[in-house]
Amino acid sequence: MIKEMKIIKYTTLKECFFAFSGLGTIGQLDKTVRFVGIDGSNKEYNIGALKWINNPNINCWGWARFDTKTIHIWISPDCDTKELIGCIAHEAAHLRRPKFKDTQKEEQKALNTELDAKFAYESTMEIMNND
């Protein structure tokens, strides 16, 4: 782990989300926040907060806070190594600078890092198992 970053784990998605949503109610966030990413079946998702929290379609989710260099993460018992690596890499990318002012560009940066991390994991497993 990169030394200056910390990880805080939550037992439930709700807890993790409420920590994230400290500035507003879920109802307010539902109107303004979209959740985008790649689910466990490698499909892109882009949904409102309420729909998402009731059916996240993912086994881990996190958010990152730059001033404390902290990744906040919820991990379901069904989460596999590849999904968790992708999630941590995604949030770590949000702690990297430069940060794009355009939120879609910033999200794309994190998504690319997530995909690279998953590719690195799969490649590593394949290489290690073939030796």
Ligand SMILES: [Zn+2]
């Ligand atoms: Zn992100």
